[in-house]
Amino acid sequence: MNPVISLAIGAALLAFSTGALAQRAGPQPTKALTDEIAAADKVFFTAVFDTCDTPTLARMVTDDFEMYHDKGGLTxxxxxxxxxxxxxxxARQKTGEDYRSRRELVAGTLKVYPLDNYGAVEVGEHRFYKLTPGKPEQLVEVALFTQVWKKDPGGWKLARVLSYDHRLAETSK
Known part of the structure; x- marks a missing residue:
């Protein structure tokens, strides 16, 4: 077949398929989905910061999990x-080499968007507090996050995390 004709047919097929996808709206967020992701978010961050529950974390992340952090790159x-x-x-917190933290989801910032045939995207803002025994907790920083959750037969699993725009408490919005 003539290369020009092959190219024209390929371009027409690409335009048709792209146009077909553009003709339909994506799945819309629902309260039920938002509630499910908010609950999974709470379990996940409680396991990370409050209880150091690594067996729960292991069940809540995909094997190919990736985390990107503005202060550390691909972590x-x-x-x-x-x-x-x-x-x-x-372990560092137990020995005193590192301080314990508390993560707080900023009220009103959580948004959840469905990903058809996969899961959901969660975006929001969170605050991090330093916890020192015998002292009031101290707001350390505020950051934005985007997370991709995969719907698995056993529940929601976190597949990707983007943690960015970390601002020190003195300069946070």
């Missing part, structure tokens, strides 16, 4: 690596 490339990093953080 995890697998679920196992992420869980191991949290185990290390918890």
């Amino acid at each position: 995890s490339t697998s679920g196992a690596q992420f869980v191991k990093a949290i185990e290390g953080m918890c």
